[in-house]
Amino acid sequence: MPSKEFWAGIGSVLAFILALFSMALNHENITLWMNKVKAFLSPYIQITIPEYGAEHLERSDFFVAIEAYLSLYCAADVRKLKAELGSHRKIPLFYVDDGQQIIDTFGGGGRGGRGRTATVWWHAYKETPKGSVSVVCQPGEEERRFYRVSFHRRFRKTVLDEYLPHVIERGRDVIAKNRQRRLFTNNPNNGWSHVAFQHPATFDTLAMDPTLKRAILEDLDAFRKRKEYYARVGKPWKRGYLLFGPPGTGKSTMISAMANYMDYDVYDLELTAVKSNNDLRRLFTKTAGKSIIVIEDIDCSVDLTGKRRGKKQQQARSSDGAEPELSPTMEEAAGAAESADGSQQLTLSGVLNFIDGLWSACGGERIIVFTTNHKDKLDPALIRRGRMDMHIEMSYCTYEAFKVLANNYLEIDDHQLFERFGKVQQLLEVTKMSPADVAEHLMRTPDDASACLEGLMLALKEKADAANR
Ligand SMILES: Nc1ncnc2c1ncn2[C@@H]1O[C@H](COP(=O)(O)OP(=O)(O)OP(=O)(O)O)[C@@H](O)[C@H]1O
Numbered sequence: 001m002p003s004k005e006f007w008a009g010i011g012s013v014l015a016f017i018l019a020l021f022s023m024a025l026n027h028e029n030i031t032l033w034m035n036k037v038k039a040f041l042s043p044y045i046q047i048t049i050p051e052y053g054a055e056h057l058e059r060s061d062f063f064v065a066i067e068a069y070l071s072l073y074c075a076a077d078v079r080k081l082k083a084e085l086g087s088h089r090k091i092p093l094f095y096v097d098d099g100q101q102i103i104d105t106f107g108g109g110g111r112g113g114r115g116r117t118a119t120v121w122w123h124a125y126k127e128t129p130k131g132s133v134s135v136v137c138q139p140g141e142e143e144r145r146f147y148r149v150s151f152h153r154r155f156r157k158t159v160l161d162e163y164l165p166h167v168i169e170r171g172r173d174v175i176a177k178n179r180q181r182r183l184f185t186n187n188p189n190n191g192w193s194h195v196a197f198q199h200p201a202t203f204d205t206l207a208m209d210p211t212l213k214r215a216i217l218e219d220l221d222a223f224r225k226r227k228e229y230y231a232r233v234g235k236p237w238k239r240g241y242l243l244f245g246p247p248g249t250g251k252s253t254m255i256s257a258m259a260n261y262m263d264y265d266v267y268d269l270e271l272t273a274v275k276s277n278n279d280l281r282r283l284f285t286k287t288a289g290k291s292i293i294v295i296e297d298i299d300c301s302v303d304l305t306g307k308r309r310g311k312k313q314q315q316a317r318s319s320d321g322a323e324p325e326l327s328p329t330m331e332e333a334a335g336a337a338e339s340a341d342g343s344q345q346l347t348l349s350g351v352l353n354f355i356d357g358l359w360s361a362c363g364g365e366r367i368i369v370f371t372t373n374h375k376d377k378l379d380p381a382l383i384r385r386g387r388m389d390m391h392i393e394m395s396y397c398t399y400e401a402f403k404v405l406a407n408n409y410l411e412i413d414d415h416q417l418f419e420r421f422g423k424v425q426q427l428l429e430v431t432k433m434s435p436a437d438v439a440e441h442l443m444r445t446p447d448d449a450s451a452c453l454e455g456l457m458l459a460l461k462e463k464a465d466a467a468n469r
């Protein structure tokens with residue numbers, strides 16, 4: 001006679017078989033199990049990156065960075081590409097099309113250059129969600145696009161800790177390079193308005209002392225490369241430049257050349273339109289990285305005691321001698337002392353905090369530029385090293401600067417110039433003429449270089465005579 005235990009054992013085996021049987025009837029479970037077994041046996045790891053996040057509202061930064069990275073570094077061997085002509089662009093942008101596989105390498109002899117070479121396979125694909133009926137079309141609801149990256153599990157750490165961050169960083173660089181750069185100005189509602197930034201100035205066309213120009217370019221290059229350095233020493237990734245010199249010597253032109261050289265946006269901050277330290281802080285937190293924040297004529301915006309006065313009011317005062325009528329905000333600002341918490345009016349300390357980047361927790365890579373015609377009028381605290389790291393003097397036109405201008409405007413090289421207009425050098429040395437004035441003479445008759453240069457010589461002689469009188 002079989003024992004009780006025997007019947008209990010038979011029961012559990014049957015239950016197990018039944019469970020297996022009912023599972024076998026359920027197709028989805030089989031697929032699930034098969035995938036689990038496959039994943040267990042396969043040495044490869046896959047990571048999928050969807051185009052839209054869970055809320056389907058915005059394209060994921062990660063996806064966009066991968067798209068840009070693959071388009072630049074890996075598209076050469078891909079046969080199917082997509083092309084897009086962005087606004088303000090003359091050349092289309094190319095992306096890897098869906099359904100394509102791309103092979104990339106990292107480390108060793110590949111990108112990244114360290115350790116063993118890891119090979120990764122990228123696959124771009126799209127899916128249409130089953131049975132999704134949507135009345136309102138949200139972006140990404142119709143078709144879902146993905147990137148899937150596969151790699152051997154022995155490269156798990158390399159790919160997660162090094163390769164993917166590298167893809168994101170490079171991808172962001174590509175995006176920054178391809179984007180239409182913008183010029184922002186602060187509006188009365190304490191926000192930023194922007195237009196496309198299309199200033200053509202470059203360092204090549206900037207007329208200034210060649211040694212100083214080289215030093216600035218080296219400084220900008222070093223700044224760009226020092227992300228890790230700034231993080232290590234615990235400083236915000238920013239650099240301040242003070243541009244000083246007489247009117248028309250190229251300070252504003254230099255800012256545009258810097259923006260073009262660095263591929264940065266420009267935020268032109270009009271301090272007289274900022275009511276308080278809080279507003280300044282808010283404006284600053286709304287700026288993005290990879291940008292130049294500019295305060296032109298800083299001596300006319302904030303005085304030593306932290307009061308404010310508009311340049312226009314100052315100009316009005318100097319031209320007619322009368323005290324200009326201040327607007328209520330300006331009266332308030334000019335009359336009030338700095339409040340205890342420093343938050344009521346715009347004060348010097350508010351501006352100092354702004355430069356020091358106390359609020360720059362929102363990311364780095366910012367350049368701050370002040371311009372002034374009167375460096376000596378500025379509070380030393382405002383321009384001390386560490387705040388304004390490099391003080392750049394833009395001077396009256398020297399012969400070296402003149403050669404650049406002559407090349408820009410008249411396409412004449414040094415030799416021809418010296419042969420025929422050697423006296424220009426002597427005259428420039430004894431007169432103070434700004435590059436803007438020189439440029440104005442060189443633009444008068446663009447088809448007749450000699451007439452332009454003779455006109456300039458005449459103007460220089462007159463200036464020299466007037467100075468001797
Ligand atoms: N160093 C320079 N190199 C090339 N062009 C220059 C230079 N300086 C002036 N210019 C020319 O003169 C014009 C005026 O120059 P810019 O506005 O840069 O002078 P600025 O120093 O900013 O003057 P301000 O102090 O009045 O603001 C520019 O549009 C540019 O064409």
Ligand SMILES: [Mg+2]
Pocket residue numbers: 251252253296371
């Ligand atoms: Mg200027």
